[in-house]
Amino acid sequence: MIDPAGLVSHASPAYLSDKTIAMTPATSSQPLPYLGYGLGLRVDHYEALLANPGNVEWLEVVSENYMVDGGLPLVWLDRFRERFPLVMHGVSLSIGSTDPLDEDYLARLAALAKRVEPAWVSDHLCWTGVQGINLHDLMPLPYTEEALDHVVSRVLRVQDTLKRRILLENVSSYVSFADSQLTEWEFLAAVAERADCLILLDVNNVHVSAQNHGFSSLDYLRGIPASRVQQFHLAGFEQGEHLIIDTHDAPVSNAVWDLYIEAVRRFGRVSTMIERDDNFPPLFELMAELDHARTLAEPLLQDAA
Amino acid sequence: MSSLQTIQEQMLQAVLAERAAKLRSIRSDDIAGAEDRLSIYHHGYRVRLRDALKNEFTGLQCMAGRRFHALLDTYVKAHPSEHYNIRWYGADLPSFLDETQPWCDEPQLAEMAYVDWAVSTAFDAEDERSMGMADLSAVPAHAWANLRLSMQKHLRVLTVTHNVDAFRRAADSGAKRPHLRRFVHARRILVWRKETTIHYRTLDRDEWPVLNAALGGETFAAMCERLADHHDESTAMSRMVQLLQRWLETGLIQGWTTD
Ligand SMILES: [Fe+2]
Numbered sequence: 264m265i266d267p268a269g270l271v272s273h274a275s276p277a278y279l280s281d282k283t284i285a286m287t288p289a290t291s292s293q294p295l296p297y298l299g300y301g302l303g304l305r306v307d308h309y310e311a312l313l314a315n316p317g318n319v320e321w322l323e324v325v326s327e328n329y330m331v332d333g334g335l336p337l338v339w340l341d342r343f344r345e346r347f348p349l350v351m352h353g354v355s356l357s358i359g360s361t362d363p364l365d366e367d368y369l370a371r372l373a374a375l376a377k378r379v380e381p382a383w384v385s386d387h388l389c390w391t392g393v394q395g396i397n398l399h400d401l402m403p404l405p406y407t408e409e410a411l412d413h414v415v416s417r418v419l420r421v422q423d424t425l426k427r428r429i430l431l432e433n434v435s436s437y438v439s440f441a442d443s444q445l446t447e448w449e450f451l452a453a454v455a456e457r458a459d460c461l462i463l464l465d466v467n468n469v470h471v472s473a474q475n476h477g478f479s480s481l482d483y484l485r486g487i488p489a490s491r492v493q494q495f496h497l498a499g500f501e502q503g504e505h506l507i508i509d510t511h512d513a514p515v516s517n518a519v520w521d522l523y524i525e526a527v528r529r530f531g532r533v534s535t536m537i538e539r540d541d542n543f544p545p546l547f548e549l550m551a552e553l554d555h556a557r558t559l560a561e562p563l564l565q566d567a568a
Numbered sequence: 569m570s571s572l573q574t575i576q577e578q579m580l581q582a583v584l585a586e587r588a589a590k591l592r593s594i595r596s597d598d599i600a601g602a603e604d605r606l607s608i609y610h611h612g613y614r615v616r617l618r619d620a621l622k623n624e625f626t627g628l629q630c631m632a633g634r635r636f637h638a639l640l641d642t643y644v645k646a647h648p649s650e651h652y653n654i655r656w657y658g659a660d661l662p663s664f665l666d667e668t669q670p671w672c673d674e675p676q677l678a679e680m681a682y683v684d685w686a687v688s689t690a691f692d693a694e695d696e697r698s699m700g701m702a703d704l705s706a707v708p709a710h711a712w713a714n715l716r717l718s719m720q721k722h723l724r725v726l727t728v729t730h731n732v733d734a735f736r737r738a739a740d741s742g743a744k745r746p747h748l749r750r751f752v753h754a755r756r757i758l759v760w761r762k763e764t765t766i767h768y769r770t771l772d773r774d775e776w777p778v779l780n781a782a783l784g785g786e787t788f789a790a791m792c793e794r795l796a797d798h799h800d801e802s803t804a805m806s807r808m809v810q811l812l813q814r815w816l817e818t819g820l821i822q823g824w825t826t827d
Contacts, residue, residue: 397654508608
């Protein structure tokens with residue numbers, strides 16, 4: 264159980280006082296809406312979800328799947344757009360790469376955002392490639408001052424192009440770097456503060472990385488500024504031999520549900536989503552998980568109110 | 569301390585390398601060593617790219633059978649992805665099979681891959697309007713000779729010497745793997761999308777020269793001449809009308825102009 268008193272003491276450490284914080288963000292800092300409980304939209308559930316939206320209040324679409332010229336993906340997208348609030352979630356922004364930002368990608372992302380008018384746009388705090396090569400993976404960064412400056416300047420550029428604040432998601436990781444000077448949560452918090460962006464907190468990824476690197480997931484939550492957290496992801500993982508692997512292809516584990524409870528205590532009412540990327544169960548199973556999230560969170564939120 | 573760029577370049581090379589290497593920039597601890605840690609990315613990279621290819625090349629999978637996995641591995645080894653969308657990773661697989669031993673010794677593999685990829689690209693190509701019979705009735709009688717058709721931009725014609733479409737059809741329907749047949753004369757497969765449905769079919773022997781002329785922006789009169797090899801004057805015109813009807817009904821034509 265987290266001590267609430269310990270959570271609010273959030274002094275500004277030295278790494279936040281860089282000159283970039285004084286830059287005026289190109290984007291408005293108006294709060295984004297609360298959407299409730301949602302799902303990641305996947306092809307396997309298209310039909311079922313339109314036939315019976317059940318308890319699903321909003322949907323997250325993977326941006327790249329719809330960054331296409333036409334055809335069926337956009338037909339479905341328009342159908343869902345009529346029925347649900349949508350948010351866009353990308354995997355290829357590569358915000359931490361030392362390659363230049365991909366202007367073609369950004370232009371397409373901006374065009375899609377214009378078409379969809381999502382409640383928000385998110386991607387991951389990672390790099391996906393360098394030297395023009397894409398590994399199609401969410402590669403972790405060394406948590407250094409250099410990486411921090413680099414990421415912050417790029418987030419500012421992206422937000423300028425999209426004319427909106429973006430959300431960055433913490434990734435599951437299996438390596439950490441000898442050069443890291445900050446913890447992952449210090450780094451994520453600093454990026455958010457200095458670039459004035461928001462955070463998509465994947466509770467499963469916090470758990471996976473905490474297990475793999477031997478840090479405390481509660482320390483992680485304590486280190487994240489509550490005002491920046493706009494969305495939660497809940498997902499499942501797979502136990503490997505030494506490391507646990509973020510597969511996003513299994514039900515949410517008990518450990519992650521426990522951590523979700525702590526996250527709700529810490530961050531309050533945050534739009535919550537079940538994220539399944541593979542091994543798709545029937546839609547009703549995901550709806551049941553969503554109901555479970557609601558059952559855990561709502562009493563805490565009502566108590567707090 | 570290494571620069572961010574150095575760390576990323578080393579890690580990228582370690583993932584691409586045949587064997588997962590050990591990098592000094594990566595920490596080892598009681599939970600796992602640096603090599604084990606890096607191997608997760610090393611392994612994941614190959615699985616992800618193979619999976620992306622499996623989604624697009626279903627006909628090829630049906631045709632290659634148990635060799636499919638090895639085939640994908642050689643491509644993954646030779647081709648790092650350069651596109652932000654993994655969906656496009658397979659763009660060079662057909663030409664790779666066309667040019668690389670041992671796969672190029674069996675030309676049906678490349679032929680199949682070209683058809684699979686044409687189906688893939690038609691799937692999310694730009695939406696185009698398609699013209700119906702009624703639109704063509706607006707062409708004044710005197711203008712027909714100089715009529716030029718605009719065909720759908722995404723439409724692809726592929727030359728094949730084997731019954732590759734049977735393999736794709738089997739993959740699409742979950743049917744049993746067909747027997748490979750080699751044609752005496754090369755045939756041409758047309759791949760296109762009407763609204764949101766993808767179609768593919770073998771062109772009739774007399775159809776291809778006419779369609780090719782249409783794609784090349786030639787006039788209706790020139791298209792009719794292409795039928796001369798297969799038809800005499802009395803049947804050429806009715807055949808031309810038949811083809812035109814078929815193209816209109818199946819949504820191949822998006823517009824027309826007259827000079
Ligand atoms: Fe996530």
